[in-house]
Amino acid sequence: MALQGTTREVQDVVIVDFSGKITLGEGSSLLRRTIKDLIDRGRRKILINLDDVDYIDSSGIGELVSAYTTVRSSSGELKLLNLTKRVHDLLQITRLFTVFDVQSDEDVAVRSFR
Amino acid sequence: MAAQTQRIEITLETLLDSVDLAESITMRIAEALGFGEEDMHKIGMSVREGVINAYNYGNQQDRRKKIVMTVELAPEQMTIRVLDQGKGFNIQEVPDPLSEENLLRTSGRGLFLMRAFMDEFDVRSGPGGGAELVMVKKIPSAVSGNGQRQPE
Numbered sequence: 364m365a366l367q368g369t370t371r372e373v374q375d376v377v378i379v380d381f382s383g384k385i386t387l388g389e390g391s392s393l394l395r396r397t398i399k400d401l402i403d404r405g406r407r408k409i410l411i412n413l414d415d416v417d418y419i420d421s422s423g424i425g426e427l428v429s430a431y432t433t434v435r436s437s438s439g440e441l442k443l444l445n446l447t448k449r450v451h452d453l454l455q456i457t458r459l460f461t462v463f464d465v466q467s468d469e470d471v472a473v474r475s476f477r
Numbered sequence: 478m479a480a481q482t483q484r485i486e487i488t489l490e491t492l493l494d495s496v497d498l499a500e501s502i503t504m505r506i507a508e509a510l511g512f513g514e515e516d517m518h519k520i521g522m523s524v525r526e527g528v529i530n531a532y533n534y535g536n537q538q539d540r541r542k543k544i545v546m547t548v549e550l551a552p553e554q555m556t557i558r559v560l561d562q563g564k565g566f567n568i569q570e571v572p573d574p575l576s577e578e579n580l581l582r583t584s585g586r587g588l589f590l591m592r593a594f595m596d597e598f599d600v601r602s603g604p605g606g607g608a609e610l611v612m613v614k615k616i617p618s619a620v621s622g623n624g625q626r627q628p629e
Contacts, residue, residue, distance in 0.1 A: 386496075387493065388496075420522060420525055420526065420529070421529070421586040421587040421590055422529065422584075424586055425583035425584050425586070426583070428582070428583050432581055449518070456590075457574065457575070457589070458580060459580065
């Protein structure tokens, strides 16, 4: 299923709800465009909800890392919310769990932003 | 009588669509062989990464070049080869994506994932000088001599 993303705001945090696959091509491009658009609009607290994403390939992982570094270099914070088991396992074997702040409760995640 | 090895060869265009096509074909074969859902996912994703490697790095997205995927089915294992028409590479020279200095790199995890998801993984030099990625997955329940599947 092609990746779809919708954004909503809770307090000053932008939550991006993605559904589908984050893979080479349209999926990773949509993720890149979404993050760039948020940064361009001055948003600096971004929570990516991956609850409905059960497939990410190496290009998608690369795009998540790129999103993380892009937001960080803009003095912002990017966190991940609600990983599926496959995505959880993928971040674990690639050691990216040590990089990303991964949250499992939306309210707690929103409050965790500085 | 010795068990036969079946061989399926598919020539793919150097196109992004070939990535999904190769993954889809391989997953169907894996399903027919009796692999479970999780193994099918790992096989499919490994093939995806292999064809992405051929598309991006081997053939450099050059549409004049081809990607040849071969699936060999033996009673005990499934072997998948992905051959490109690039310059080849030495896997020893590929940076380790798990090392601290490479964690924030945005590429370079495909080979690692293939190695992690398959039972065997190797990179060889193809006949034309391109890279040939070789991936092996053991079939979970081998067929016994009388043609009956052995209990899991």
